[in-house]
Amino acid sequence: MDSEIERLTGIGRDRALRIDAVNLYERLGPETFKKLSHEFYNRVFNDTEQWFRNIFKNSTIEEAIQNQMEFFMQRLGGPPLYSERKGHPALIMRHLKFNMSLKATERWVYHMQNALDAVTEIDADSKSRMIDFFTHTAYFLHLGVTSRSPRP
Known part of the structure; x- marks a missing residue:
């Protein structure tokens, strides 16, 4: 799977995992x-593309923000708030219910890049590590979910 992610994104596993060389929770x-x-999530829930907004129609913006925030904090060096509340992250299993098409993955990364650019408290090094990791993870989920989805 890693070779396919690298083919699609240009981001290899080693580059994505630079995220672990720094405790970004402590830094940021x-x-x-x-x-x-x-x-x-303000970008996602206000996306001009209805098909993309529909991916999140069974979630509230508040729930989506809390889940992402706690997962990111936990994964990037902070307290295990996500696991304490929801159990093991099990990313692929938790995303099976979502449209994880290549088009949706690209749109997710687009919004994340714009969100990272908008948060001025994130320095350039942290932003670079985060977008590489988030992009790699998004494509990991795309490949993992689509390989488990029933074929029509």
Whole structure:
């Protein structure tokens, strides 16, 4: 799967996992993750593309923000708030109910890049590490979910 992700994104596993060389939770603080998740989901829930907004129709914006914020904080060096509330992240299983098409994955990455750019508290090094990791993870989910989805 890693070779396919690298083919699609140009981001290899080693580059994506540079995220683990720095504790971004300590570097950026919880308020930055809160702001990032708000920026991201405000973009998602106000997307001009109805098909993309529909992916999230069974979630409230508040729930989506909380889940993402807690997951990002936990994964990037903070307390295990997500796991304490929801259990193991099990990313592929949790995303099976979503449209994880290549087009949706690209749109997700587009909104994340714009959200990262909007949060001025995120320095260039952290932003680079985050977008590489988030992009790699988004394509990992795309490939993992679509390989498990029933074929028509």
